[in-house]
Amino acid sequence: MKKIVSFILTVLISSFSIAQETMTFQAEIANKNGNKLSINSGRETIQKIEADAKGNFKATFAVKEGLYQLFDGVEYANLYLKNGYDLKMTMDATKFDETIAFSGKGSTENNFLANRTLEESKIDFQGMLELDAEGFKKASEELKAKQIASLEASKIDANLLDMLKKGTEANIGQLQQYYTMSLAKKKMNNVAAPNFDYENHKGGKTTLESLKGKYVYVDLWATWCGPCRAEIPSLKKMEAAFHGKNIEFVSVSVDAEKDHEKWKTFVTEKELGGVQLYAGKTVLSDFVKAFEVNSIPRFILIDPKGIVVDADAKRPSDPRLQEQLNKLLN
Template sequence: MKNTISALLLVLIASFSFAQETMTFEAKITNKNGDLLFIKENRKIVKEIKVDEKGNFVATFPVTEGMYQLFDGKEYAQLFLKNGYNLKMTMDASKFDETIKFSGKGSKENNFLAQQTVDESKYPYDEILALDDDNFKKAVDDKKAADFKKTEAAGLDAKFVELQKKSVEMNLMGLAQYHTQISGNKKLNNSQAPNFDYENHAGGKTSLESLKGKYVYIDVWATWCGPCRAEIPALKALEESMHGKNIEFVSISVDVDKDHEKWQNFVKEKSLGGTQLFADKNWNSDFIKAFGINSIPRFLLIDPSGKVIDADAMRPSNGKLKEQLEGLLK
């Protein structure tokens, strides 16, 4: 009898130990984007979860306590994971961020992250970025204090609070760097745009000088750039809606020389419109350097005399851009 009890105790201890060294993640997703979910730590895939016969995603696996990303093949969500969690998620993938809900052990921290994503999408970043240096600094300091207070008051895991504060600081640091870049870009407004003379996909070369007399909306991009490609449908729609008006839509690729053929094929296969150009020295092209372009996509708006209207113009996906252009073209 003693041996039987001892054996049962060993099984229970082993089971408890296994539970503490792993966590369980379950997801029930309607309108799912695929049959696989990926738990990622930055670019590293920690766990691949395949949909089961009931249409759910279930997996038990070990993790190092910290922040992770859930990727469904199309969109991302932030997660906080640690061994011992039994996390259950529901979501409608057609309304991704707005519908994520968690239950089970670990749900409090992850519901906090899900709500934060929704709140951040509504935050008036464009208004803050338009502020002068002093007011921008005050707005950033106020946001940091408010985010810290909200995190500290929510009764969350201590490690989560520590990581979340670091994330807030890093995001605001990135915002400050972007504000500095925008401030520098504004100084280029109303200046004469430098010329370029680039290879045209349609044949020959095209210079900015040759486009004088028209408004010129420039998209600086590359075939490998995901955010650049994401803007293509909106750019094509915008161009088509303004066809025949006094504006030229110019796309300048900063792909390196070895990807020249890739650029040619991409433009053809995607039926890209407008004027498709290939920068002569990619990032080191004089025109690109003159605008301090070190990240893409980047958009420029130039007037018919060749002066810069906006050295950091709105993206095609921003509905206000069309309003701006229609106002100029009246």
């Protein structure tokens, strides 16, 4: 009898162990962007899920405990996954972040992440970066304290709590570094911009000196730069909105020499407007070095006298750029 009981217990324990080696993820998505979901860890896809006949998603798989991203082909959502979870997500893809909700085992952690994403979207990081040193220090300390307090008040998994605390520390540190960099960029404000002499897509060369008499909005970009390309539609709208005004929109490509023809083709095929220039061998010209350009896209606004208005100007997609230009040009 003991042997039979022992055998049954062994089977039950083994079955329980197997069940805990996987997790289940389900999703019901209204107005979905496609019939496929992927769960990613950085650039690696660890699970692909296809919609069933009813348009819903379900998969059972093994996972290493940790933070992941759910990608629907258009947008991302953060997930915390581990084996043993039985997680169900509902969402309306037209209001992606605002409607994500989880139920089932693991829902506490994932609802917390969803709410955290919404809260972070309300933070005016750009406004913080425009504060003076004392104001920025106070704002960043308050933000850190608020986020840590929210974590400590939560009832999330201890491992996730530890991950998010470390992540908060790292994010605040990166924000402080970015603020230091933004201060360095601003040192060019209100001084004369160095001249440049770059190849023009339409032929010949164009200098900054030749553009005096007009405001000049410079876009430093490259064909390989995703964030740069993402700004192109907004830049086109900006050019159209200020057509005929006293401003030139100047895009300067910093593509490598091997991509010179690629740049020329890209400009033509994408029908890029404004003044399209190529820095080429002069990419490290006095102009670029003076502004300490270490990342792109980078935008610079110069006045009709050649004086720098903003060495780290707003992106075309930022509504505040149009507000600024309206004040200057109207």
